[in-house]
Amino acid sequence: MAIQETQLPKGNASEDLAVEVKGLVKKFGTNIAVNNVNLNVPKGSAFGYLGPNGAGKTTLIRSLLGLTQANSGQMKILGLEVPKHRSMALSRVGAIVDEPRFYGHLSGRQNLQMLAANRGGDTHSRIESSLERVGILHRANDKVKSYSMGMRQRLGIAACLIADPQLLMLDEPMNGLDPAGMLEMRNLIRGFVDEGRTVMLSSHLLDEIEKTCDAVAIVDKGTVIKQGPIEELLRGTDLTLQIKCSDPPQAQKHILEMNLKLLDGNIGIDQDSLILRFIGVIENELIAAINKTLVESGISVWGLTENKTSLEEWFLSVTSRLGGDDR
Amino acid sequence: MSELTALHQPANASDFSPETALYRVGGKLSFIPSLPMIQMRMLELRKRRGLMFTVILLTLGLPVIVLGILEITHLLKPSTYGLPGSPSLFAHLTDPMSLFGFVIGATLGATAGSTDITEGFFRLLVATGRSRISMYFSRMAAGSAIILPLVGLGFTILCLVTCFAGKPQSQYVNVSGIEVPINLSETQLQTWLLNHPNQISNAIGQSVGPQSVGPNGGIIVGGSGKHVNPNAQLPNSNYVNPKSFVKSDIGSIFSGYIYQEVSSINPSNFEMIKVGLWLELVTFMGFIIGLSLGATMGQRTVPTILLLVLQIIITPILSSLKIPYFLNGQRMLIGIALTQLRPLWTLGGIGGGGGGNGPRVGGVNSLGIPSLPTWAMIVVILLWAIGFTLLGIWRMTKREA
Numbered sequence: 001m002a003i004q005e006t007q008l009p010k011g012n013a014s015e016d017l018a019v020e021v022k023g024l025v026k027k028f029g030t031n032i033a034v035n036n037v038n039l040n041v042p043k044g045s046a047f048g049y050l051g052p053n054g055a056g057k058t059t060l061i062r063s064l065l066g067l068t069q070a071n072s073g074q075m076k077i078l079g080l081e082v083p084k085h086r087s088m089a090l091s092r093v094g095a096i097v098d099e100p101r102f103y104g105h106l107s108g109r110q111n112l113q114m115l116a117a118n119r120g121g122d123t124h125s126r127i128e129s130s131l132e133r134v135g136i137l138h139r140a141n142d143k144v145k146s147y148s149m150g151m152r153q154r155l156g157i158a159a160c161l162i163a164d165p166q167l168l169m170l171d172e173p174m175n176g177l178d179p180a181g182m183l184e185m186r187n188l189i190r191g192f193v194d195e196g197r198t199v200m201l202s203s204h205l206l207d208e209i210e211k212t213c214d215a216v217a218i219v220d221k222g223t224v225i226k227q228g229p230i231e232e233l234l235r236g237t238d239l240t241l242q243i244k245c246s247d248p249p250q251a252q253k254h255i256l257e258m259n260l261k262l263l264d265g266n267i268g269i270d271q272d273s274l275i276l277r278f279i280g281v282i283e284n285e286l287i288a289a290i291n292k293t294l295v296e297s298g299i300s301v302w303g304l305t306e307n308k309t310s311l312e313e314w315f316l317s318v319t320s321r322l323g324g325d326d327r
Numbered sequence: 328m329s330e331l332t333a334l335h336q337p338a339n340a341s342d343f344s345p346e347t348a349l350y351r352v353g354g355k356l357s358f359i360p361s362l363p364m365i366q367m368r369m370l371e372l373r374k375r376r377g378l379m380f381t382v383i384l385l386t387l388g389l390p391v392i393v394l395g396i397l398e399i400t401h402l403l404k405p406s407t408y409g410l411p412g413s414p415s416l417f418a419h420l421t422d423p424m425s426l427f428g429f430v431i432g433a434t435l436g437a438t439a440g441s442t443d444i445t446e447g448f449f450r451l452l453v454a455t456g457r458s459r460i461s462m463y464f465s466r467m468a469a470g471s472a473i474i475l476p477l478v479g480l481g482f483t484i485l486c487l488v489t490c491f492a493g494k495p496q497s498q499y500v501n502v503s504g505i506e507v508p509i510n511l512s513e514t515q516l517q518t519w520l521l522n523h524p525n526q527i528s529n530a531i532g533q534s535v536g537p538q539s540v541g542p543n544g545g546i547i548v549g550g551s552g553k554h555v556n557p558n559a560q561l562p563n564s565n566y567v568n569p570k571s572f573v574k575s576d577i578g579s580i581f582s583g584y585i586y587q588e589v590s591s592i593n594p595s596n597f598e599m600i601k602v603g604l605w606l607e608l609v610t611f612m613g614f615i616i617g618l619s620l621g622a623t624m625g626q627r628t629v630p631t632i633l634l635l636v637l638q639i640i641i642t643p644i645l646s647s648l649k650i651p652y653f654l655n656g657q658r659m660l661i662g663i664a665l666t667q668l669r670p671l672w673t674l675g676g677i678g679g680g681g682g683g684n685g686p687r688v689g690g691v692n693s694l695g696i697p698s699l700p701t702w703a704m705i706v707v708i709l710l711w712a713i714g715f716t717l718l719g720i721w722r723m724t725k726r727e728a
Contacts (some may be wrong), residue, residue: 062727103374110374114371118455124363276715
């Protein structure tokens with residue numbers, strides 16, 4: 001089909017964003033599910049959309065895919081405005097929303113054939129390779145109602161892959177998977193990223209997001225609280241040094257005399273341990289200096305343990321779940 | 328808000344641009360579904376064994392089972408049980424076939440319209456970017472492609488048995504003792520009767536009692552001594568003129584003629600085609616209304632029950648009950664409009680009376696209310712078809728997936 005250039009929408013190809021959302025609002029009656037969300041998902045990354053249940057993660061993905069209509073805001077997928085150019089944008093998007101649900105009375109292959117028929121083009125030719133990649137080719141002719149939850153998740157991924165997606169939107173893809181399945185899914189997602197695809201991963205499993213994603217957005221009550229590369233977000237968070245020693249009160253006195261800047265008075269005793277809480281990153285040399293000071297003061301040091309703030313702790317600290325102040 | 332930059336450059340995945348997207352999107356923007364979409368929707372429906380069993384049973388199974396039993400009994404005891412094919416059986420079978428056609432059409436439609444919603448597959452389909460309208464039309468095409476051939480096949484079997492496994496056909500029908508050739512229109516019947524006044528005289532005489540031939544071929548009717556005079560004018564005469572009698576009563580004579588013809592003579596090929604098309608229309612209407620209600624309500628149980636109640640309870644009541652000031656409302660019912668369009672050689676087509684401008688036979692006679700002209704019936708049917716299709720499309724495009 002010959003397409004005149006004037007018919008083509010102006011794509012924002014110069015941007016490096018797979019998803020761009022500005023001021024998105026979605027209400028259900030008086031309940032605001034998505035509240036003025038701004039989101040930038042960089043191309044070629046695994047991006048975690050992290051939030052507690054009911055935070056509006058799925059609603060955002062549904063709005064992006066045109067499954068529900070947003071009240072206001074602007075959205076772009078792969079540089080194309082949606083819903084204006086939704087059909088074109090979604091031609092290179094694979095998505096699982098909530099749990100992947102298929103026709104139980106059809107086989108896995110037939111379900112994919114149905115989706116391929118809807119997508120058109122050469123998607124049909126990718127069915128076998130997609131099934132093989134997610135490891136369910138041997139069960140492709142079985143009815144989906146005989147599939148386990150994990151197999152349905154894999155079939156959902158295969159349904160995304162038939163589109164040869166530039167962007168995958170996976171909503172809670174780890175749900176129902178056992179530890180081995182989660183590891184496999186994680187590797188699969190990393191594999192997609194290595195191929196240059198973008199994966200937008202919505203989840204409430206912080207550990208999985210931390211292990212899988214490069215960047216993350218924290219959402220709560222429909223609002224994006226923070227977003228950025230995980231390393232960057234965790235920089236500036238607390239680091240705890242636990243010192244097991246023979247005389248913690250005496251050790252505390254000596255360390256206070258060192259007048260450490262990053263310590264900022266965060267020091268305490270827990271049974272036979274001294275707990276130092278630092279703000280930001282501390283150098284190994286500082287830890288060695290502390291050790292040396294204590295030993296030279298005649299205090300026996302039995303162990304030094306460094307505890308970095310995990311994404312989970314950070315998440316809890318920035319979301320309203322911590323303390324339950326407004327729930 | 329943190330500004331993020333691309334963390335990785337695309338490696339193997341092909342580059343994306345609006346131009347390639349437009350190429351890849353193919354016919355997605357079109358409202359017309361692609362052939363694979365229709366085929367896959369057909370597959371999805373065909374794989375529902377319970378539904379398909381019911382559809383086949385009520386469309387194809389009904390004539391096959393009934394005619395099969397009649398044929399077997401005939402083969403076992405030909406002296407007692409005649410050949411299965413007969414005009415009356417044809418009429419008696421088309422009646423339930425039309426009712427079952429509507430009901431099973433509605434059931435299939437409600438299923439086609441709602442299962443991807445109830446099973447959660449709808450959002451996967453929508454997420455492909457395909458036009459929702461084309462998805463709706465793919466359901467319509469797929470469901471029609473399943474049920475209409477089945478109805479057609481069942482009816483074809485009935486036609487074949489009627490034509491080839493019945494008694495030899497007479498070329499005449501007996502109307503009040505007169506042997507009249509078959510397949511005459513009202514005008515042709517009138518012409519034929521006017522050319523056979525003696526047979527009419529005999530018939531009239533037989534119908535009114537003792538008679539004798541009077542002057543100029545007139546007939547003395549009954550015991551009152553009145554004469555049927557060919558040149559006399561009714562009613563101010565003791566004589567009944569056969570020609571005047573035919574001209575004045577041709578409507579009721581034709582009704583009787585048709586009644587005899589339908590009861591004793593197989594329908595012509597043309598009449599069979601008309602009945603077949605009517606059956607298909609009834610089934611198709613049930614299907615598209617069911618499809619629309621299924622898509623609107625997002626389930627199949629309630630639409631199916633609603634349409635069953637409409638067709639089996641409400642329509643018969645409103646087609647037999649004259650409600651003052653609501654006649655036009657009654658006529659707007661799809662069941663009534665379809666009944667009015669019933670061709671001859673269906674059970675409802677037999678009877679007397681009725682209104683309209685056409686022959687005083689056909690579906691209009693099974694109604695207890697004054698009928699509408701044919702064009703008005705067609706308009707009512709079109710309104711139902713278009714209205715419900717628009718409703719289904721509107722709901723489908725607005726539905727949250």
